[in-house]
Amino acid sequence: xxxxxxVGNLPDSADTxxxxxxxxxAAIAASPRMSARELASCVNGFSKIQxxxxxxxxxxxxxxAVLAVNSPxxxxxxxxxVNGFSKIEGLYGSRKLWMAMSxxxxxxxxxxxxxxxxxCVNGxxxxxxxxxxxxLWDLLAKTAVSLVNQxxxxxxxxCVNGFSKIELLFDHGVWVALARRMVMVSQWTWKPQHVANCVNGFSKxxxxxxxxxxxxxxxxxxxxxxxxxxxQHVANCVSGFSKVNHLLxxxxxxxxxxxxxxxxxxxxxxxxxxxxAISFSKxELLxxxxxxxxxxxxxxxxxxxxxxxxxxxxxxxxxxxISSLLGDQILWASxxxxxxxxxxxMNAVDxxxCVNGFSKxELLRDDVGLWEGMASAAVSMWxxxxxxxxxxxxxxxxxxxxxxxxxxxxxxxxKASVSGGKPAxxQHVANCVNGFSKxDLLLxxxxxxxxxxxxxxxxxxxxxxxHVANCVxGFSKxELCRDDVPLWTALAEAAxxxxxxxxxxxxxxxxxxxxKINFLGKKQPLWEALEMAASN
Numbered sequence: 001x002x003x004x005x006x007v008g009n010l011p012d013s014a015d016t017x018x019x020x021x022x023x024x025x026a027a028i029a030a031s032p033r034m035s036a037r038e039l040a041s042c043v044n045g046f047s048k049i050q051x052x053x054x055x056x057x058x059x060x061x062x063x064x065a066v067l068a069v070n071s072p073x074x075x076x077x078x079x080x081x082v083n084g085f086s087k088i089e090g091l092y093g094s095r096k097l098w099m100a101m102s103x104x105x106x107x108x109x110x111x112x113x114x115x116x117x118x119x120c121v122n123g124x125x126x127x128x129x130x131x132x133x134x135x136l137w138d139l140l141a142k143t144a145v146s147l148v149n150q151x152x153x154x155x156x157x158x159c160v161n162g163f164s165k166i167e168l169l170f171d172h173g174v175w176v177a178l179a180r181r182m183v184m185v186s187q188w189t190w191k192p193q194h195v196a197n198c199v200n201g202f203s204k205x206x207x208x209x210x211x212x213x214x215x216x217x218x219x220x221x222x223x224x225x226x227x228x229x230x231x232q233h234v235a236n237c238v239s240g241f242s243k244v245n246h247l248l249x250x251x252x253x254x255x256x257x258x259x260x261x262x263x264x265x266x267x268x269x270x271x272x273x274x275x276x277a278i279s280f281s282k283x284e285l286l287x288x289x290x291x292x293x294x295x296x297x298x299x300x301x302x303x304x305x306x307x308x309x310x311x312x313x314x315x316x317x318x319x320x321x322i323s324s325l326l327g328d329q330i331l332w333a334s335x336x337x338x339x340x341x342x343x344x345x346m347n348a349v350d351x352x353x354c355v356n357g358f359s360k361x362e363l364l365r366d367d368v369g370l371w372e373g374m375a376s377a378a379v380s381m382w383x384x385x386x387x388x389x390x391x392x393x394x395x396x397x398x399x400x401x402x403x404x405x406x407x408x409x410x411x412x413x414x415k416a417s418v419s420g421g422k423p424a425x426x427q428h429v430a431n432c433v434n435g436f437s438k439x440d441l442l443l444x445x446x447x448x449x450x451x452x453x454x455x456x457x458x459x460x461x462x463x464x465x466x467h468v469a470n471c472v473x474g475f476s477k478x479e480l481c482r483d484d485v486p487l488w489t490a491l492a493e494a495a496x497x498x499x500x501x502x503x504x505x506x507x508x509x510x511x512x513x514x515x516k517i518n519f520l521g522k523k524q525p526l527w528e529a530l531e532m533a534a535s536n
Contacts, residue, residue, distance in 0.1 A: 001027065005045035020049055024058045031065035036073050039066050040080035047084035059088050063097050075111040078104045079119040086123030098127050102136045109139050114147045118155040121162035137166050141174040148177045153185045157194040157201075164201035175205045179214045192225045196233035203240035215244050219253045226256045231264040235272035242279035254283050258292045265299040273299045274311035281318035293322050297331045304338040309350040312338055316357035326361055336364060340373040348381040352389035359396035371400050375409045382416040390416045391428035398435035410439050414448050426459040430467035437474035449478050453487045460490040465498045469506035472513035488517050492526055499529030507533035 001023055010016050027042050034042070043062055046052050066081060073081075082101055085091050105120050112120070121140055124130055144151075144159050151159070160178055163169050182198055199218050202208050209215075222229075222237050229237065238257050241247050248254075261276055268276070277296050280286055300307075300315045307315075316335060319325045339354055346354070355374050358364050364371075378393050385393070394413050397403050417432055433452055436442050456471050463471070472491050475481045495502075495510050502510070507530045514520055514530075 001045035002041040005048045017051065020052060024052055024055055028058055028061040031061045032068070034065060036066075036069045036071045036077050039069065040077040043084035044080040047087045053088060054090070056090055059085075059091055063091060063094065067097065067100055073104050073108060075108040075113070075116045078108050079112075079116040082123035083119050086126045092127060093129075095129055098124075098130055102130055102133055106136060106139055109143050112143055112147070114151045114155045117144050117147060118151070118158040118162075122158045125162035125165045131166060132168065134168060137163075137169055138172075141169055141172050145174050145177045148181045151181055151185070153182070153189045153194050154191075156182050156185060157197040160201035161197040164204045170205055171207070175202070175208055179208055179211055183213055183217045190221060190225075192228045192230065192233050195221045195225055196229065196236040199240035200236040201240075203243045209244050210246070212246065215241075215247055219247060219250060223253060223256045226260045229260050229264070231267040231269075231272055234260050234264050235268060235275045238279045239275045242282045248283055249285065251285060254286055258286055258289055262292055262295045265295050266302070268299060268303070270303040270307040270311045273303050274307070274314040277318035278314040281321050287322060288324070290324050293319075293325055297325055297328060301331060301334045304334055307338065307342075309342045309346040309354075312342055313346075313350045313353035313357075316354050320357035320360040327363065329363060332361055332364055336367055336370045340369055343373040343377040344380075346377050346381070348385040348389045351377045351381050352385070352392040355396040356392040359399045365400060366402075368402065371397075371403055375403060375406055379408055379412045382412040383419075385416045387425075387428045391431040394435035395431040396435075398438045404439050405441065407441065410442055414442065414445060418447055418451055426463040426467050429455045429459055430463065430470045433474035434470035437477045443478055444480070446480060449475075449481050453481055453484050457486050457490040460494040463494055463498075465502040465506045468494045468498055469502070469509040469513075473509045474513075476513035476516045482517055483519070485519065488514075488520060492520060496526045496529055499526075499533050502530070502533040504534050504536055507531075 004010070004019065004023070010019075024046065027046070031039065031042070039062065043066070046058065046062070052058060063085065078101070082105065085097065085101065091097060101124065105124065108116075117140065121144070124136070124140075130136060141163065144163075148156075156178055159174075160182070163172075163174060163178075169175075179202065195218065199222065202214060202218070219241065222241070225233075234257070238261060241253065241257065258280070261280070265273065265276070273296065277300065280292065280296070286292060297319065300319070304312070312335065316339070319331065319335075325331060336358075339358075342350075351374065355378070358370065358374065375397065378397070382390075390413065394417070397406075397409060397413070403409060414436075417436075429452065433456065436445075436448065436452070442448065453475070456475070460468070460471075468491060472495065475484075475487065475491070481487060492514070495514070499507070511527075511530050511534060514526070520526075
């Protein structure tokens with residue numbers, strides 16, 4: 001097994017298949033009598049042969065034999081077991097096996113080489129039942145730190161990729177050690193996958209996002225390897241770099257990433273396309289790159305039949321920000337059809353993301369099938385909506401005229417708003433006030449407006465000019481709020497403070513709304529500030 005598994009050019013023939021069938025049968029029979037070293041060789045060797053991945057009898061027999069081994073295990077044996085078993089998805093749910101692998105890894109930690117650490121991190125990070133094993137991950141991280149100066153570029157990137165899947169390590173010192181080693185290690189030994197794994201992994205650790213030396217190194221290497229990056233590498237790099245604020249203005253990096261993406265988009269799976277779309281949509285200097293966005297639109301259409309509602313939401317969110325795509329009838333007709341088909345499978349975030357994007361696409365405003373489908377999905381999901389989801393839905397649905405009389409939809413949105421707890425931000429409150437105020441059948445909903453008035457009063461000082469204007473205009477339509485002194489006092493103070501920064505439209509909306517509130521009178525400083533802003 002050990003010897004034949006190392007031969008990469010065995011012919012694809014009946015004889016080769018027969019060889020592996022014979023060896024696997026022999027291993028099943030012999031496994032109860034094997035030593036730890038012999039089992040490690042078999043597990044490691046068989047795990048390189050793809051035709052055996054679904055051979056349940058083989059892998060169950062080997063797993064049972066490993067669990068029954070009485071002889072002591074060495075770090076190489078443990079690394080081979082972890083590496084081999086982690087390639088077999090049919091074993092991922094075997095709690096007994098993976099608890100034993102965790103215990104064995106901890107037991108040989110002091111013997112591990114950098115290669116053993118990297119191998120164990122790579123394998124164990126695929127097993128979800130171990131993600132919360134604090135002892136295991138703490139020891140692996142500490143061992144990685146102690147050995148980091150001996151690690152090759154491949155060891156570093158494997159550790160970065162594996163550790164990035166373990167949330168309980170995101171604040172661990174291992175990340176600083178790996179980042180320093182990555183910058184120092186000879187980059188002549190790097191491969192495209194090393195770059196992609198490091199960008200993807202390090203971008204998940206917030207404390208490293210401001211590490212200029214790290215990201216300058218990674219962006220430089222991504223540009224060097226641009227023509228060798230696979231579709232998966234491009235998706236990982238684009239997604240990772242888009243989270244690093246100081247790189248968003250790097251013209252060389254993003255033009256290079258855009259060119260690489262255009263070349264490989266046709267090979268991407270739905271997740272890669274959606275990831276690229278949402279990531280590129282964060283880079284304003286690419287908004288006018290028609291070649292890139294045309295390629296992304298084409299790739300998106302080609303994978304829609306296989307896309308999940310999450311993929312769909314990301315594409316809608318991204319494409320709705322790109323002016324050159326807002327009139328693309330083929331793109332939006334395809335996405336609309338997919339959204340209706342996926343509606344019943346969407347969660348609250350998916351629904352909110354989609355309707356928020358769709359509401360920005362003028363040519364979809366009269367698509368009755370789409371909006372009825374989205375309304376139905378929102379009604380079924382209102383109980384799980386968070387503040388931002390409610391805000392996005394209310395804002396979006398209020399722009400669709402034929403939905404303003406949809407009692408079932410707006411009843412659900414009111415319930416979601418009132419039961420959703422404290423609004424997360426001033427923008428969420430402003431969106432809800434603005435949206436609900438357009439729905440005539442809600443203007444008498446006392447509980448709704450009382451809650452929104454309280455939230456507005458508490459958050460008025462955090463609002464931007466547009467938020468204040470939307471709240472003033474919205475509340476001015478609600479008769480039962482016109483005598484709410486604390487509400488209007490808070491809004492007046494916010495408007496006065498923001499007056500010099502207001503656009504003429506926002507200032508005019510404030511003047512229109514405040515003019516309906518009798519007890520405010522014509523307060524000179526407020527009126528003067530708003531009239532000056534409105535006339536600019």
